[in-house]
Amino acid sequence: MKNFIAGSWVDKANKLEVRNPFDNSIIDTVPRADAADVETALAFAERGAKVMAKLTGYERWKILRKAADMMAERNEEIGQIISREEGKIIAEGRGEASRAVETIMGSAEEAKRLHGETVPLDGDPGGKNKLGFTLRVPCGVVAAIAPFNFPLNLVCHKVGPALAAGNTVILKPASDTPLSGIKLVEILLEAGLPPEGIQVLTGSGGEIGDPLVADKRVRKISFTGSVEIGERICRMAGIKKVTMELGSNCPLIVMPDADLDKVAAAVAMTGFANAGQVCISTQRVLASGKVYGDFLNVLKPKVEALSTGNQLEEKTKVGPMVKEAEAMRVEAWVNEAVSQGARLLAGGGRCGAIYAPAVIADAKPQMRVCREELFGPAVTVTPFADIDEAIALANDSTFGLGAGIFTENVEWAMKFARQCEAGNLHINWGPQWRADLMPYGGLKNSGYGKEGPSYAVQEMTELKMVVFHLNS
Numbered sequence: 001m002k003n004f005i006a007g008s009w010v011d012k013a014n015k016l017e018v019r020n021p022f023d024n025s026i027i028d029t030v031p032r033a034d035a036a037d038v039e040t041a042l043a044f045a046e047r048g049a050k051v052m053a054k055l056t057g058y059e060r061w062k063i064l065r066k067a068a069d070m071m072a073e074r075n076e077e078i079g080q081i082i083s084r085e086e087g088k089i090i091a092e093g094r095g096e097a098s099r100a101v102e103t104i105m106g107s108a109e110e111a112k113r114l115h116g117e118t119v120p121l122d123g124d125p126g127g128k129n130k131l132g133f134t135l136r137v138p139c140g141v142v143a144a145i146a147p148f149n150f151p152l153n154l155v156c157h158k159v160g161p162a163l164a165a166g167n168t169v170i171l172k173p174a175s176d177t178p179l180s181g182i183k184l185v186e187i188l189l190e191a192g193l194p195p196e197g198i199q200v201l202t203g204s205g206g207e208i209g210d211p212l213v214a215d216k217r218v219r220k221i222s223f224t225g226s227v228e229i230g231e232r233i234c235r236m237a238g239i240k241k242v243t244m245e246l247g248s249n250c251p252l253i254v255m256p257d258a259d260l261d262k263v264a265a266a267v268a269m270t271g272f273a274n275a276g277q278v279c280i281s282t283q284r285v286l287a288s289g290k291v292y293g294d295f296l297n298v299l300k301p302k303v304e305a306l307s308t309g310n311q312l313e314e315k316t317k318v319g320p321m322v323k324e325a326e327a328m329r330v331e332a333w334v335n336e337a338v339s340q341g342a343r344l345l346a347g348g349g350r351c352g353a354i355y356a357p358a359v360i361a362d363a364k365p366q367m368r369v370c371r372e373e374l375f376g377p378a379v380t381v382t383p384f385a386d387i388d389e390a391i392a393l394a395n396d397s398t399f400g401l402g403a404g405i406f407t408e409n410v411e412w413a414m415k416f417a418r419q420c421e422a423g424n425l426h427i428n429w430g431p432q433w434r435a436d437l438m439p440y441g442g443l444k445n446s447g448y449g450k451e452g453p454s455y456a457v458q459e460m461t462e463l464k465m466v467v468f469h470l471n472s
């Protein structure tokens with residue numbers, strides 16, 4: 001596929017290969033953009049911002065609405081692209097394609113709803129005969145930088161609200177998974193988006209990231225990815241608006257009154273979907289000592305039943321990780337935990353990029369599999385004595401994106417909701433659940449700013465205050 005820069009589809013001799021992680025076959029190639037391409041895109045985007053700012057809310061709604069309809073019609077084609085480039089099973093590829101429709105549809109609705117508000121200036125001692133209101137205006141040029149694990153829906157969470165708010169966008173998809181993001185750009189243009197509204201650059205983030213994020217013409221950066229890259233972008237960005245959606249090592253607390261069958265089913269789903277490569281994957285299960293042994297007995301067969309294989313075959317439940325190096329990393333971390341005294345209760349074998357879903361029992365909080373973001377198909381299980389220790393263990397992390405608790409006790413549930421340091425809290429489900437319309441974002445090192453169209457459009461706009469100084 002090609003890049004879309006300065007209103008044209010462009011190719012380059014220098015290319016990146018996009019591979020299917022299951023068999024390492026080349027699916028396609030994309031241009032390897034460089035700093036000169038970034039400069040071309042930025043110069044064009046400055047003009048593009050003026051074109052986009054002139055579109056009415058109705059016009060922006062119409063474009064996004066049409067794009068959503070077109071995406072829905074092409075669900076199977078898009079689902080296949082996602083699954084092939086990322087490695088997620090085809091059901092999840094189709095699911096992501098459907099969610100992306102909702103994200104663009106929700107963004108379309110926001111294009112009609114953006115508004116300022118009147119400000120009661122006469123409440124100020126000097127406010128007599130003043131009339132004040134706010135206006136929301138687009139930021140201008142938005143740089144949207146996306147990770148590999150939801151290569152379409154997370155792109156839509158940036159591009160949708162940015163366009164709804166009247167910005168122009170420079171999209172930088174992840175190098176491992178650029179194809180579905182480029183497909184979105186094709187669809188948006190076909191749906192009537194002015195060519196000034198969007199550009200897409202593929203290429204190594206290490207090469208084109210700095211010149212893009214440091215440039216003063218970019219007024220807003222929306223980044224989803226690792227803490228390491230997020231911190232670098234924040235240092236480089238200078239004075240501009242930034243949203244950071246970063247990683248985590250999400251905890252799930254299992255209280256003694258929990259229905260263990262339900263918990264085990266939830267762990268099998270929320271710990272291993274997309275081969276565990278989800279920022280809100282259940283990573284650290286904290287189970288009450290009163291039910292610890294029983295819980296492990298129920299969990300083991302549920303995880304062992306997750307068959308691995310070719311992500312495009314309907315029967316596969318867990319596909320390959322995005323690349324073999326990632327599966328090797330997970331294997332090394334699990335082996336390290338076992339060498340430090342943890343017990344491998346299930347899974348753990350590796351074949352290429354496929355790592356068999358693993359349960360690491362008796363994990364200690366100081367082990368790397370607990371401390372860092374594992375981002376792979378393995379969960380740890382650690383016992384606790386009471387709710388206070390459970391919450392302390394859950395909060396013993398530099399991250400704070402999502403967390404869950406299983407209990408029928410309202411007091412415990414509320415204590416968890418109040419005291420657990422995470423942006424998204426789930427009672428009687430694992431941390432991995434998201435409706436695309438809800439405010440979504442982390443605390444602590446998991447970032448700042450919220451996604452979800454109605455929240456993201458606020459972050460994609462600036463607020464102006466207007467004051468009329470009247471005579472009477």
Ligand code: NAP
Pocket residue numbers: 145146147148149150154172173174175176203204205206208209210213224225226227229230232233244245246247248278279373375401442446447
């Ligand atoms: P990553 O390595 O941080 O890369 C994310 C994006 O940043 C890619 O497009 C990457 O390009 C680009 N990039 C790399 N270096 C850059 C630089 N110096 N300047 C600007 N951009 C640069 O993350 P990933 O491995 O793709 O994704 C996994 C991470 O994303 C995990 O930590 C996960 O938790 C997090 N995540 C968070 C959320 C959330 O909503 N909080 C959702 C999903 C994922 P290249 O691909 O070319 O390197």
